[in-house]
Amino acid sequence: MSNYLNYSYEQLKKFCNDCFMKFGFTEEESNIITDVLLLSDLYGIESHGMQRLARYHKGIEKGLIKVNAKPEVVFETPVSAVIEGHDGMGQLISHKAMNIAIEKAKKSGMAVVTVRNSNHFGIAGYYAKMACDAGLIGLAFTNSEAIMVPTFGRLAMLGSNPIALAMPAEPYDFFFDASTTVVTRGKLEIYNKLGKPLPEGWALNAQGKGSTDAKDVLANIVAKNGGGIMPLGGATEQSGSHKGYGYGMFCEIFTSILSMGMTSNHTHTNGKGGTCHGFIAIDPNIFGDAAAIKEHLSTFLKELRESPKSEGADRIYTHGEKEIFAKADRLKNGINVNINTVAEMFDMCKYVGLDPVQYLGDVKFDKTADSSYK
Amino acid sequence: MSNYLNYSYEQLKKFCNDCFMKFGFTEEESNIITDVLLLSDLYGIESHGMQRLARYHKGIEKGLIKVNAKPEVVFETPVSAVIEGHDGMGQLISHKAMNIAIEKAKKSGMAVVTVRNSNHFGIAGYYAKMACDAGLIGLAFTNSEAIMVPTFGRLAMLGSNPIALAMPAEPYDFFFDASTTVVTRGKLEIYNKLGKPLPEGWALNAQGKGSTDAKDVLANIVAKNGGGIMPLGGATEQSGSHKGYGYGMFCEIFTSILSMGMTSNHTHTNGKGGTCHGFIAIDPNIFGDAAAIKEHLSTFLKELRESPKSEGADRIYTHGEKEIFAKADRLKNGINVNINTVAEMFDMCKYVGLDPVQYLGDVKFDKTADSSYK
Numbered sequence A, B: 001m002s003n004y005l006n007y008s009y010e011q012l013k014k015f016c017n018d019c020f021m022k023f024g025f026t027e028e029e030s031n032i033i034t035d036v037l038l039l040s041d042l043y044g045i046e047s048h049g050m051q052r053l054a055r056y057h058k059g060i061e062k063g064l065i066k067v068n069a070k071p072e073v074v075f076e077t078p079v080s081a082v083i084e085g086h087d088g089m090g091q092l093i094s095h096k097a098m099n100i101a102i103e104k105a106k107k108s109g110m111a112v113v114t115v116r117n118s119n120h121f122g123i124a125g126y127y128a129k130m131a132c133d134a135g136l137i138g139l140a141f142t143n144s145e146a147i148m149v150p151t152f153g154r155l156a157m158l159g160s161n162p163i164a165l166a167m168p169a170e171p172y173d174f175f176f177d178a179s180t181t182v183v184t185r186g187k188l189e190i191y192n193k194l195g196k197p198l199p200e201g202w203a204l205n206a207q208g209k210g211s212t213d214a215k216d217v218l219a220n221i222v223a224k225n226g227g228g229i230m231p232l233g234g235a236t237e238q239s240g241s242h243k244g245y246g247y248g249m250f251c252e253i254f255t256s257i258l259s260m261g262m263t264s265n266h267t268h269t270n271g272k273g274g275t276c277h278g279f280i281a282i283d284p285n286i287f288g289d290a291a292a293i294k295e296h297l298s299t300f301l302k303e304l305r306e307s308p309k310s311e312g313a314d315r316i317y318t319h320g321e322k323e324i325f326a327k328a329d330r331l332k333n334g335i336n337v338n339i340n341t342v343a344e345m346f347d348m349c350k351y352v353g354l355d356p357v358q359y360l361g362d363v364k365f366d367k368t369a370d371s372s373y374k
Helices: A009-023 A027-042 A050-062 A090-108 A124-133 A185-194 A214-223 A241-259 A290-305 A321-333 A339-351 A356-360 B009-023 B027-042 B050-062 B090-108 B124-133 B185-194 B214-223 B241-259 B290-305 B321-333 B339-351 B356-360
Strands: A004-007 A072-077 A080-084 A110-118 A137-142 A163-167 A174-178 A275-282 A335-338 B004-007 B072-077 B080-084 B110-118 B137-142 B163-167 B174-178 B275-282 B335-338
Touching: A004 A009, A004 A339, A009 A027, A009 A050, A009 A335, A009 A339, A009 A356, A027 A050, A027 A090, A027 A124, A027 A321, A027 A335, A050 A185, A050 A335, A050 A339, A080 A090, A080 A241, A090 A110, A090 A124, A090 A137, A090 A275, A110 A241, A110 B110, A124 A137, A124 A163, A124 A174, A124 A275, A137 A241, A163 A241, A163 B241, A174 B241, A185 A214, A185 A335, A241 A275, A241 B163, A241 B174, A241 B290, A290 B241, A335 A339, A339 A356, B004 B009, B004 B339, B009 B027, B009 B050, B009 B335, B009 B339, B009 B356, B027 B050, B027 B090, B027 B124, B027 B321, B027 B335, B050 B185, B050 B335, B050 B339, B080 B090, B080 B241, B090 B110, B090 B124, B090 B137, B090 B275, B110 B241, B124 B137, B124 B163, B124 B174, B124 B275, B137 B241, B163 B241, B185 B214, B185 B335, B241 B275, B335 B339, B339 B356
Parallel strands: A080 A110, B080 B110
Antiparallel strands: A004 A335, A072 A080, A110 A275, A137 A163, A137 A275, A163 A174, B004 B335, B072 B080, B110 B275, B137 B163, B137 B275, B163 B174
8 A cells, every 4th residue: 555654543542632632622623623523434434534634724714713712501401401512622522512411311312403604514423423322312313514415406415514423332333424525525635645536426527417536526515616525325216316415405404594594505505604513313212122122222223234145245243343354453463544534634734733744653745745634 | 208297286286186175184183285296296306296195095094094093293302203193194194393492493493303104205395495495404314114224134124215405595496306226116116117128227027137127126025025225325335235235324324213113114014104204494594694695505516416417418407496496387288197106196086086087087097907906
């Protein structure tokens, strides 16, 4: 893997923590941000870990992300809260929001917390997992800069709008985290960094026709020229496009609509951010015996994994399993980071006034970082 | 449309009501069942209306559906309930369950009601719409006889597992109702009745390979020989198969897992039914001003409909719009029913001891009804 450099988890953790503290976050805040980002890399979700640092770097530099903003609860009931993010760092606002949902769920049985005027929060699954680690069912949603083209449309109107769901199970928790688009923007960014053509069926060009050109699609998204990523289910109703578009709406309702925040088509316009999130925590005890329910889920997951495989398939996975394996592997063997991402990390490190070589070694780059975030 | 006969809404309503009363349901119960089934036909969801009558007929005949069963609340809190269906008619159990969710949500802000040991309940959207008509956000889920083959699998392990979401909006409510498979079993039944090959990318044969033979796929599902329908996102991870499989799991959690009922792979085995449902109602007032939230959603839906169209597309739809148009059309112009379905309706009518000709006219059939429900 010549395009990749290998770093230990501890090395990247120290790098991130020191950089975020230099940006002005407290040690506790930097720890939270770093923990969200590195869980993504540990889980093998390369698109949302170090690969995304440039987005935070540029967001803070441009003033889209306000380092000193404090999230504010503007409305609440025993089962709900609405948080105004004041353009703060998405991870910090979301960490607080899910903690409020967990606290309320422990008292009331369940709770929904919505957030407006936040920023990109990393992987949705991190927050669903927070609830799961507390013995609850956790759901997390976020809208984002418009990237999903609705069925029969030509302009991106919804974000990648992921829905994450985590629930306690043995031997590993159920952990599902997926965009409602065929793929995420992060995947396009990876193909762009690798200089590889996109698979057919992922993206549309400015005219609303299929495209395999990652660089062109990403540029059009940023310039809002038209085109973007297809909903899960592709571009036609026959393959279920309207369903992916519908799940995208599901996400939009639990983020921008119920927080009275900006819908995806309005975020990141006119120099504003405005990302919205949603968090749900549910105590399984409100349905009877949480331990029996956990066992019931564990049995079904086992039956799925042990069900007959299609010809040529190694095994059937249940959601969350690959992430557990990936984490064990990366903690042992290190995390591979694309050299273009390392170049972005060098840029960020220099920007905050630290020496990248002490964290990332003396790397020689063929060219300067080519990020889609300017 | 030579394969179809046209009937008025009132004509089909009288037919259904009279038949269900003959089966032993009360007038009120028959009205509920009929209302659920005919909303499906009015909304243009042909797969889940008259087309499905044979399933209820055979279910009652075989004793899978117990006409006199009364749903029982076996566990509850101010925000939840678990209902034991005692193998009753799915529509009646579900109507009661969503009413409980609505009542609790009006007091507590939100509620989740799960159901076990029920039967097929018609369209999930009907129950989501009940909450929506009460000014709330409604969600409805059901598992079903296993039909979805998990990614890398060969045997159907999950149901079509629809998720429905409805929320008040102007000029028409948001109404999303979709299986987490590429298509539903009902769609395969329609292709079977029309004798048409299935589109590529929908179904798998007993060996787990792509199939366009509706009759063969349906027979394999019933016999549990292997094969079935692909998750939304198709058969490969590249097109997002694991995402549709994940949404199927989402549905399974809110139905069989949280009700301690049978998971889809166990329903309809050993002469048992065991379908499970889930219902959620959320009062938008727990996020502030429900009227403002409704307007916010309405604005976004309007922006979606008015966004630029792809080349050749007539218009962009928002979810629920097509159903409103279809209902107006069918109330005016009648409902087209496939002649094979009419044959099934004749059978059912004769079974309960009524004369089908008085309801459906004197229809000449080329052959006897060829249903996949025996």
